[in-house]
Amino acid sequence: MNINSSSxxxxxxxxxxxxxxxxxxxxxxxxIERIISKGHCSAKDFWYDQTQDEWVLLLQGQARLALFxxxxxxxxxxxxxxxxxxxxHRVEWTTPATETIWLAIYIA
Numbered sequence: 001m002n003i004n005s006s007s008x009x010x011x012x013x014x015x016x017x018x019x020x021x022x023x024x025x026x027x028x029x030x031x032i033e034r035i036i037s038k039g040h041c042s043a044k045d046f047w048y049d050q051t052q053d054e055w056v057l058l059l060q061g062q063a064r065l066a067l068f069x070x071x072x073x074x075x076x077x078x079x080x081x082x083x084x085x086x087x088x089h090r091v092e093w094t095t096p097a098t099e100t101i102w103l104a105i106y107i108a
């Protein structure tokens with residue numbers, strides 16, 4: 001049996017020209033990703049409209065998510081939330097001075 005170990009904070013590219021999404025674990029009903037942003041946000045009129053529930057934990061940095069209904073959620077280190085499937089949302093802002101590291105879990 002092979003057991004792989006690493007750090008969620010390891011191997012962060014510098015510079016980071018685009019937001020980085022890295023799959024950590026995938027199965028038919030579950031996907032876990034590390035997402036790294038540094039001042040990145042969604043395109044002006046782009047909305048995520050995912051077919052899966054997404055549970056997200058902000059490990060480092062800060063971010064603001066905008067929901068299609070006009071509400072805005074500010075996240076700081078340690079905050080987590082569940083975004084239900086088809087809840088339209090976008091990343092409005094992430095910390096530009098340091099990496100924002102997300103752990104995203106997609107559940108089918």
